[in-house]
Amino acid sequence: xxxxxxxxxxxGFRFRCVPNSLPPLGLLILLGGCGGLWRxxxxxxxxxxxxxxxxxxxxxxxxxxxxxxxxVGPAVVRIDIKKEVTNPIxxxxxxxxxxxxxxxxxSGFITRSDGLLLTNAHVVEGAGSVAVTLPDGRxxxxxxxxxxxxxxVAVVKVAAQGLPVAPLGNSASVRPGEWAIAIGNPLGxxxxxxxxxxxxxxxxxxxxxxxxxxxxxxxxxxxxxxxGGPLINDRGQVIGINTAIRQAPGAGxxxxxxxxKAKTVAQQILEGGRASHPYLGVKLQAITPQLxxxxxxxxxxxxxxxxxxxxxxxxxxxxxxxxxxxxxxxLILKVADQxxxxxxxxxxxxxxxxxxxxxxxxxxxxxxxQALKLKPMELPxxxx
Numbered sequence: 001x002x003x004x005x006x007x008x009x010x011x012g013f014r015f016r017c018v019p020n021s022l023p024p025l026g027l028l029i030l031l032g033g034c035g036g037l038w039r040x041x042x043x044x045x046x047x048x049x050x051x052x053x054x055x056x057x058x059x060x061x062x063x064x065x066x067x068x069x070x071x072v073g074p075a076v077v078r079i080d081i082k083k084e085v086t087n088p089i090x091x092x093x094x095x096x097x098x099x100x101x102x103x104x105x106x107s108g109f110i111t112r113s114d115g116l117l118l119t120n121a122h123v124v125e126g127a128g129s130v131a132v133t134l135p136d137g138r139x140x141x142x143x144x145x146x147x148x149x150x151x152x153v154a155v156v157k158v159a160a161q162g163l164p165v166a167p168l169g170n171s172a173s174v175r176p177g178e179w180a181i182a183i184g185n186p187l188g189x190x191x192x193x194x195x196x197x198x199x200x201x202x203x204x205x206x207x208x209x210x211x212x213x214x215x216x217x218x219x220x221x222x223x224x225x226x227x228g229g230p231l232i233n234d235r236g237q238v239i240g241i242n243t244a245i246r247q248a249p250g251a252g253x254x255x256x257x258x259x260x261k262a263k264t265v266a267q268q269i270l271e272g273g274r275a276s277h278p279y280l281g282v283k284l285q286a287i288t289p290q291l292x293x294x295x296x297x298x299x300x301x302x303x304x305x306x307x308x309x310x311x312x313x314x315x316x317x318x319x320x321x322x323x324x325x326x327x328x329x330x331l332i333l334k335v336a337d338q339x340x341x342x343x344x345x346x347x348x349x350x351x352x353x354x355x356x357x358x359x360x361x362x363x364x365x366x367x368x369x370q371a372l373k374l375k376p377m378e379l380p381x382x383x384x
Contacts, residue, residue: 065195107226148274174233177198215257227243242256279376282326326363
């Protein structure tokens, strides 16, 4: 039983409390769930905390994930490869053949009903034979039309007609916090679906140096075997190609090639058999205030400002950078009006240009800013 303090109802107030709605012992009485112990017949307007629109209620039992998977899932394939690798002890004292067969698997998705599909370059690297299996059980031999190691995109073709096709979305509109659904064959477990969110976009430093992709980062569970499979949104559109993971305490981080980038690379492979990558010919280094102080203390000819920046360490002779006027010790500030903060940022920004088309590079030299015009050339192909 609650003992309420004696009080007198002020003029103009009416008792409005609902019976049996008293709060638990120990809580303030005015916390009652009946909207207050009394109400003024001429209430004062409560200050508004927010005037934003109310969000639509979430439909209980919504099956948006299942609906999205139903659109894309039939076009997600398993890719099995076989390749010959050198036996390290082959031929030594008769301990085995000089080569042995190695098997691998990954994922992919069909983009054209006549059997064109996308996957990762590392999935089909060195493949002697490729087998593509659909979720309905049909299997076809595949032919690798081309692969680009720099972006990890590959195009495979099977001889078939009327195949299911995965709808392609627009990765430029992807935002952190959106749903991200991965479909593939992790660890050989076919047609596995995992759900997460887009954790970040435009990750240029996700996988170390040498990458030319601004990755989509997600927390959707991805494992070996998911490589080459689609990352899709809640509308059943492919927004990326799952390509890599980074293990971290508590959870892994997964990264996908934005589908817009994959489409560009794949189109170049279809048209010319390989992808084109612009090349400047500079060696870059990220600097910090501490590193700049250490370099300056050595008496180096480069006098670096003590701030975070990207410095040109070396310029390849007769390269586009050399001919365009870039010099060692220059700080790269912008590429085509896009601010850059790391060597990876520079690489990705240059990748957005075109071979032979003028590209503006803004540098800082001895405290003064200069805008230089360069014409990137085709990235030299690795020898051998």
